[in-house]
Amino acid sequence: MISVKKKSTxxxxxxxxxxxxxxxDSFMVPFLPYSGVWHSWIFISAPITGILLGPWFGFLSSLxxxxxxxxxxxxxxxxxxxxxxxPIGAMISAFLYRREWKIPLIYYLVLLVAFFCTPIVWQxxxxxxWGMWDIFLxxxxxxxxxxxxxxxxxxxxxxxxxxxxFVLALSVFIGLEADVLFRIxxxxxxxxxxLFYGYDVGSLQAIWALGAIETPIKAALSTIVNIIIGPxxxxxxxxxxxxx
Numbered sequence: 001m002i003s004v005k006k007k008s009t010x011x012x013x014x015x016x017x018x019x020x021x022x023x024x025d026s027f028m029v030p031f032l033p034y035s036g037v038w039h040s041w042i043f044i045s046a047p048i049t050g051i052l053l054g055p056w057f058g059f060l061s062s063l064x065x066x067x068x069x070x071x072x073x074x075x076x077x078x079x080x081x082x083x084x085x086x087p088i089g090a091m092i093s094a095f096l097y098r099r100e101w102k103i104p105l106i107y108y109l110v111l112l113v114a115f116f117c118t119p120i121v122w123q124x125x126x127x128x129x130w131g132m133w134d135i136f137l138x139x140x141x142x143x144x145x146x147x148x149x150x151x152x153x154x155x156x157x158x159x160x161x162x163x164x165x166f167v168l169a170l171s172v173f174i175g176l177e178a179d180v181l182f183r184i185x186x187x188x189x190x191x192x193x194x195l196f197y198g199y200d201v202g203s204l205q206a207i208w209a210l211g212a213i214e215t216p217i218k219a220a221l222s223t224i225v226n227i228i229i230g231p232x233x234x235x236x237x238x239x240x241x242x243x244x
Contacts (some may be wrong), residue, residue, distance in 0.1 A: 009240050010053075014061050017049045021065020025083075026072040029218070037183055037197055040073055042066060042086045043222045046179065047172040048230055050090030051097045052237055052244065058094045064086040078196045085182035086183050093175025097167060099149050099156055101142075107178060111185045118189045123201050124208050131208035132184065134216040138177035145170045164234065165227050172226045176219045 024041040042065070049065075050058030064082040074190070092104045112135075115121060121128040129136070148155055158164040186192055193199045234244050 002046045010057075010242065013237070013242065014053060016055055017045070017053060017058075018061040018064045020044045021049060021062050022068045022072070025069025025086075026067050028073065037180055038218050039075065039079075040069065042069065042083070043176060043179070043218050044225055046086040046090040047093040047222065048226050048233065050184075051068040051168070051171060051230070052167035052233065052242065053094070054098070055094040055100075056214060059087040059091040060142070062090040066113075068186060078192070081122075081181050081192070082186055085179035088182050089175040089177075091175075092178040093171045096142075096145060096174055097171040101146050101149060104174070104178065105142065105146075108142065108181065111181050112139075114185060114189045115181075120201065120204070123190065124205060125212075128188075128208070131212045132181075133212060134219060135177045135181055135184075137216075138174045141170055142174050145174070161231055164231050168230045168234075169223055169227045172230070173219060173223045176222055178220070180215055216224030 021042060024045040027041055028039055029041060031158075042062075045065070046062045049062050053061055063084070066086050067080070070080055070083055088107075090108065095101070095104050115128065116134075124131060155163045155166060158167055164195050181213070187202075193207075240244050
């Protein structure tokens, strides 16, 4: 009887957060310039979706949300490829929240190697590093998180609000930057900047300069929102029987 109740609760949470992702992905962000990353509010909802539902169901719920949301706020068919970053980011956040760091680390390293092996990267400002400084910040915090996982067991008990907020903030931010990294991988190493949009090097440099300012602001905004509302949502989910 208990297992049936927990299963029903989980299915309900899956549906609720899929709907939440649809809503967030259906509205344009009005007050920030748009360089190509997160034209909607999906960057707010995806991380907490993954953390609550786990890596695989979080991915599925976010994927359903962005497919429907992008159909409502339709910009172009090519955007459906880029928006796979949101479910991936949700999955990475979920892995880290659950102390599973190997898959996220492999993901980061493989995509970064692919990026720097792409010749056009060396024509971008500061060899591409300027437009990705927030990703390198996330990678540095990732190693801090790994050290905390290995040496600070008490933090992952998450019984105190401070410990929960610490883990939540790192999981959200690193997951969001994993989303950004996927979109960059599709845009630059996969050369969709040219195949889809016909951009030349000059246009790519301009987008790169704008993205280095816009994307970290959105990632910081999402992290702040999630650490404000996230602990309360997690406490409620625990009372409902979800293992968090």
